[in-house]
Amino acid sequence: MSDLTPTTLRNNVPLSPDEVLEIALESVLEFLPCQRDRNAFSLVNKSWNRIEAETRFEVVIGNCYSISPQRVVNRFKAIKSVVLKGKPRFADFSLLPPDWGARFSPWVVVLSGAYRGLEKLCLKRMYVSNDDLVVVANTFVGFKEIRLVCCEGFGTSGLAVLAGKCRQLRVLELIEDEVADDEEDWISFFPGGATCLESLMFDCVECPLNFNALEKLVARSPSLKKLRVNRYVSLGQLRHLMIIAPQLTHLGTGSYGPLEDLEDPLPANELRDHVSSAFAASKSLVCLSGFREIVPYFLPAVYPVCANLTSLNLSYANILVEEFKQVISHCHKLQILWVLDLISDGGLVAVAATCKDLQELRVFPMDTIEDNAGPVSDVGLHAIAEGCKKLQSILFFCQQMTNAAVISMSINCPDLIVFRLCIIGRYRPDHSTGEPMDEGFGAIVKNCKKLTRLAVSGLLTDRAFSYIGQYGKLLRTLSVAFAGDSDMGLTYVLEGCPKLEKLEIRDSPFGDIALRSGMHQYHNMRFLWMSTCKVTRQGCREIARQIPGVIVEIFNWNQVGEEGENSDLVDTLYMYRSLEGPRADAPRFVNIL
Amino acid sequence: MESINIQEEGLNLKATELRLGLPGRDETEKETIFSFKNNKRAAPKSTEDNESEANSDAKHGDHEAAPAAKAQIVGWPPIRSYRKNNFPPKKAEAEFGIYVKVSMDGAPYLRKIDLKVYNGYADLLRALESMFKLSIGYYSEREGYKGSEYAPTYEDKDGDWMLVGDVPWDMFMSSCKRLRIMKGSEARGLGCGV
Numbered sequence: 001m002s003d004l005t006p007t008t009l010r011n012n013v014p015l016s017p018d019e020v021l022e023i024a025l026e027s028v029l030e031f032l033p034c035q036r037d038r039n040a041f042s043l044v045n046k047s048w049n050r051i052e053a054e055t056r057f058e059v060v061i062g063n064c065y066s067i068s069p070q071r072v073v074n075r076f077k078a079i080k081s082v083v084l085k086g087k088p089r090f091a092d093f094s095l096l097p098p099d100w101g102a103r104f105s106p107w108v109v110v111l112s113g114a115y116r117g118l119e120k121l122c123l124k125r126m127y128v129s130n131d132d133l134v135v136v137a138n139t140f141v142g143f144k145e146i147r148l149v150c151c152e153g154f155g156t157s158g159l160a161v162l163a164g165k166c167r168q169l170r171v172l173e174l175i176e177d178e179v180a181d182d183e184e185d186w187i188s189f190f191p192g193g194a195t196c197l198e199s200l201m202f203d204c205v206e207c208p209l210n211f212n213a214l215e216k217l218v219a220r221s222p223s224l225k226k227l228r229v230n231r232y233v234s235l236g237q238l239r240h241l242m243i244i245a246p247q248l249t250h251l252g253t254g255s256y257g258p259l260e261d262l263e264d265p266l267p268a269n270e271l272r273d274h275v276s277s278a279f280a281a282s283k284s285l286v287c288l289s290g291f292r293e294i295v296p297y298f299l300p301a302v303y304p305v306c307a308n309l310t311s312l313n314l315s316y317a318n319i320l321v322e323e324f325k326q327v328i329s330h331c332h333k334l335q336i337l338w339v340l341d342l343i344s345d346g347g348l349v350a351v352a353a354t355c356k357d358l359q360e361l362r363v364f365p366m367d368t369i370e371d372n373a374g375p376v377s378d379v380g381l382h383a384i385a386e387g388c389k390k391l392q393s394i395l396f397f398c399q400q401m402t403n404a405a406v407i408s409m410s411i412n413c414p415d416l417i418v419f420r421l422c423i424i425g426r427y428r429p430d431h432s433t434g435e436p437m438d439e440g441f442g443a444i445v446k447n448c449k450k451l452t453r454l455a456v457s458g459l460l461t462d463r464a465f466s467y468i469g470q471y472g473k474l475l476r477t478l479s480v481a482f483a484g485d486s487d488m489g490l491t492y493v494l495e496g497c498p499k500l501e502k503l504e505i506r507d508s509p510f511g512d513i514a515l516r517s518g519m520h521q522y523h524n525m526r527f528l529w530m531s532t533c534k535v536t537r538q539g540c541r542e543i544a545r546q547i548p549g550v551i552v553e554i555f556n557w558n559q560v561g562e563e564g565e566n567s568d569l570v571d572t573l574y575m576y577r578s579l580e581g582p583r584a585d586a587p588r589f590v591n592i593l
Numbered sequence: 594m595e596s597i598n599i600q601e602e603g604l605n606l607k608a609t610e611l612r613l614g615l616p617g618r619d620e621t622e623k624e625t626i627f628s629f630k631n632n633k634r635a636a637p638k639s640t641e642d643n644e645s646e647a648n649s650d651a652k653h654g655d656h657e658a659a660p661a662a663k664a665q666i667v668g669w670p671p672i673r674s675y676r677k678n679n680f681p682p683k684k685a686e687a688e689f690g691i692y693v694k695v696s697m698d699g700a701p702y703l704r705k706i707d708l709k710v711y712n713g714y715a716d717l718l719r720a721l722e723s724m725f726k727l728s729i730g731y732y733s734e735r736e737g738y739k740g741s742e743y744a745p746t747y748e749d750k751d752g753d754w755m756l757v758g759d760v761p762w763d764m765f766m767s768s769c770k771r772l773r774i775m776k777g778s779e780a781r782g783l784g785c786g787v
Contacts, residue, residue: 093668150673176675204675257710267716269723292679296690297710316679368670368677397670424670481669506668 022051029055057081062526064102064126065551066578069110081120081145082111088529088574090504091125092150095531095572097555099587103153104128106585112139120145120171127151130182133158137165144196145171155180156207164189170223173201181207188213192220199226203252203290208232219244225284228252231292234259236271242278250287256317257295272301280304289313289338296323306330313338315364325350338362341376341397348380352387359390365397370425374399378406378431385409393418400431401458406440410447419444420455426482429459436460442467445475452499455479465489469496477502487514494518504529512539519543522550527576536568537593543575544593551578552593553586691766693747697725697774708769713762721745725774732758744775 015023029052032038042052058081061067072079086102104126111118118140128151136143143166148154156179162172163186187210190197195217209232218224218241225248229238233254242248258271266274275298279285285305294317309331314324315338324343328334334355339347341363351358361384363376376398382405384391391413401423409416421441429436437458445451445468452474456464460483468475469492476499484490490510493500494517503525511534522528522543537554544552556571582592690707704724711717718729730741737756738744745757749768757765757772 090668090671092673093671094674095668150675176673178675267712267719268710269716269720295707295710297707315676364672364676365670368672397672422670426666426669479671481671 018047022047025051026055035060054078058083058120061085063576063578064107065580065583066526066576068580069107071579073110073114077114078117079115080117081122082115082118083122083124084126085124086126088504088527089125089502090506090529090531095506097587097589100590101583101585101587102126103585104132108132108135112136116140117142119143122147122149123151124149125151127153128158129153130155130158130161134161137161140166142168144168147171147173147175148177149175150177152178155182156184156186156205157182159202159205160184160186160189163187164191167191168196170196171199172197173199173226174204175201177204179205179207183207185210185213187217190217195221196223197221198223199250200224201226201228201252203228203230203254203292205230211237215240215244221245224248226250226287228289229254231255232259235275235295235298236266239271239275239278242275242282246281247284248282249284250311251282251285251289252313253288253290253292255293256291257293257298268297272298275301276304283308285309287311287336291317294318296320299323299327302327303330307332309334311336314343315340315362318342318366321346328354331355332357334358336360338364341365341374344375345377345380345383348376349383349387352383355388357390358384358388360393361388361391362395363397364395365424368424371399372425374424378402378404381405382408385412389413390415392416395420395422395455397422397424399424400428401437401440402432403430403435403437403440403443404432406437407443410440410443414448415450416444416448417450418453419448419451420453420479421457422455423458426457427459436464438464438467442471445471449474451475453477456483457481458483461485462489462492465492469493472497474499476500478504480505480508482507484508484510487511487517490514491517494521498524500524501526503527505531505533507532509534511535512542515539515543519547522547522575523577525577527574529572529574530570531572533573535570535573537570538568540570540573540575541593549577549579551576551582553590554593555590691769693769693771695721695724695772695774697727697743698776698779700725706772708766714758714765718745718757721772721774727774729774734759742776744779745772746775747772 025048029038029041032041035058038052038056042049053076055078056076057079059072059076059079060083061072062085064084064086084104084107087096087100090096091100102125104123112135116139119142121136128148133154136146146162146169154177159179162169197217200221207230209230211233214229214233218227224245227241227245227248227250229241229252231254233241235253235255235257238253242251279302282305286308288302288305288309288311291314296319299319306327307330310333312331312334314327317340319342321342321344324339324347328347328350332354335357337351337355337358337360339362348363351361363380365374367374376396378401381396381398381401384394385405385408389412391409392415394409394416395418398421401421406421409419423437430440437456437460441454441456441460441464445454451472454468454472454475454477456479462485465484465488468478472478472493475497478493478497478500487510489508490505491514493503494514500521501524510530515530515535516539518528540552540554543550553574554570554572586592691709692705692707695704695706706720706724708717711720714732718732722729727743728741729743729745730738733739746754747757747765747769748771749755750770754773760768
């Protein structure tokens with residue numbers, strides 16, 4: 001190595017070859033923001049590992065129990081942004097008992113000790129208390145951005161502290177959280193004078209609001225681009241906000257109509273005209289959502305912005321098909337659309353006719369009861385397939401479907417990355433042929449070469465899973481419910497899908513044999529969830545014994561089951577890879593094997 | 594394998610069953626709470642929520658105990674409770690709009706409006722004027738609609754055609770079945786305070 005002369009100087013001191021290499025690598029790392037790539041980089045050797053650790057500024061922890069906060073701060077010294085996810089997704093559907101875990105408190109204690117310079121925090125499905133928010137507000141001096149998604153445990157008093165103390169706050173986004181009403185007028189806590197706010201989203205905060213304070217806040221937030229208000233803001237009030245902030249790019253309306261308890265002095269047609277003018281003046285608006293408690297009379301007021309919209313969320317809007325068609329006919333640039341199935345197949349046909357650039361579509365059900373037919377079906381899906389060929393992501397709830405429509409989508413929409421079809425009627429076959437839905441999903445995995453996320457439903461035999469195992473080579477997330485015939489179904493998937501990271505299964509006849517078939521895979525996966533399947537305690541115990549680095553949690557809904565101690569069948573299995581041992585905060589009902 | 598239905602009619606597994614609810618809430622251990630959520634517009638079709646909505650319900654304070662008409666599978670379909678909870682109208686009534694057809698003499702097709710949107714007669718009439726591009730004038734108890742060749746009328750519950758404006762607004766809203774804007778001599782006849 002002596003022929004490598006140090007040609008670079010730092011502070012007039014010649015650098016050693018190793019130091020030169022380090023600087024070179026650091027420069028390279030600047031171009032590697034993606035965590036996956038950095039992880040690979042850090043595995044080359046110890047020195048690369050160290051360099052990577054020193055230059056990483058954001059850490060994403062997909063499962064808060066996969067690593068301890070202490071280990072994170074020991075490895076990375078200069079973190080500015082933390083993304084932390086807690087409960088598994090099925091917790092959203094009441095399949096996880098409360099008190100299961102995923103508390104932010106142990107994390108905030110350690111993070112506040114190590115990362116004084118922390119600027120950004122994003123938490124998903126975690127239990128965050130008011131005290132935790134106080135720690136955040138008090139510790140991180142330059143704190144800039146907080147996003148809480150599907151979290152709970154805090155209330156408006158925690159928000160008040162954040163608002164009051166984080167002087168550099170740019171982003172405060174609350175998305176589908178459960179926020180307690182601590183009767184604190186949190187909006188009033190933002191300090192006077194101009195704020196740094198760029199994004200303020202609180203549509204999920206189900207508490208009355210001090211509108212006066214909000215109005216003044218918006219008026220002194222010149223950088224505000226994204227605003228989503230809650231349903232305690234009426235349409236008339238919204239209009240005032242829009243006039244003060246014509247620079248908004250993202251707007252979430254409150255109640256889309258007059259509020260009963262508020263005196264709205266304007267007659268309806270005048271209000272509508274005023275709102276329409278306000279929309280016309282919002283030249284930068286590209287994303288529109290909200291529309292809660294909608295009074296359809298006022299919907300036409302949005303027409304002036306429709307032509308610019310790239311994202312529209314009408315999934316809380318109870319409107320008629322004709323009213324929807326009127327709106328959508330103006331939305332030529334739309335890329336993201338969330339709607340209710342109320343729009344029916346006719347509405348979907350209208351979408352297909354107009355929204356040629358559509359990338360993401362979500363159709364939610366108004367009615368969640370299993371029924372023979374519903375307002376949307378294979379007809380609508382077929383239309384979307386043929387009209388929206390750039391589709392990348394779809395979530396579609398319906399009561400009935402055909403293989404033909406699904407196959408059509410697989411052929412017409414080759415860019416599909418996410419395909420989630422939920423046929424609400426369990427075990428429902430193709431309603432025109434009576435066949436299982438195997439061929440449809442088979443076509444999706446076969447033809448959609450970029451597919452990474454799949455959710456299946458309807459009547460499915462093991463054959464469907466054999467297709468998934470055969471063709472789903474890029475699949476990372478798979479959701480299964482009420483499907484399959486035997487252990488072979490799950491085996492096909494575990495043996496065939498090398499990239500699988502998240503597998504969530506409920507109410508399907510997969511047992512210990514299937515479980516065993518995935519032993520080579522589990523340390524490559526983030527987690528496996530199986531509830532109301534056929535796995536037994538014994539089967540789970542075997543996995544726990546044989547695979548180090550994987551935590552196996554089981555719990556039963558009935559603590560003292562009817563079958564007594566002999567009941568070997570496990571209600572819920574949640575298994576995840578982890579660098580740590582069994583967690584210390586597991587509640588009584590959770591058994592860690 | 595059958596899925597486990599936590600709420601089975603009449604069955605009360607209080608002592609042994611795990612209850613769902615926010616930490617520290619004892620009430621949920623005492624009763625099984627069902628709630629009916631009515632659709633706003635369609636004929637009220639009940640959407641049952643399982644007891645896991647108990648936390649949100651208790652917080653909103655708007656649940657009613659009602660027997661499950663059909664046993665519901667926990668967590669199916671996979672919709673977040675946040676979304677499920679957003680549909681019930683905050684008002685007690687199941688109906689939302691009061692939609693009535695509006696015809697105008699000489700116009701080729703009818704319109705439909707939601708009476709609930711308007712504050713009162715003045716508001717309604719301004720909207721009709723705007724919708725049909727005409728002038729209805731001012732209402733006078735004695736002389737009907739002055740200053741215009743049009744008269745707004747409505748068919749009430751008894752099937753009679755009445756002049757809009759005679760009865761209090763609330764009474765009008767509940768008895769109006771359809772509207773008709775009369776024109777010309779018929780209208781003038783009505784306007785003469787009969």
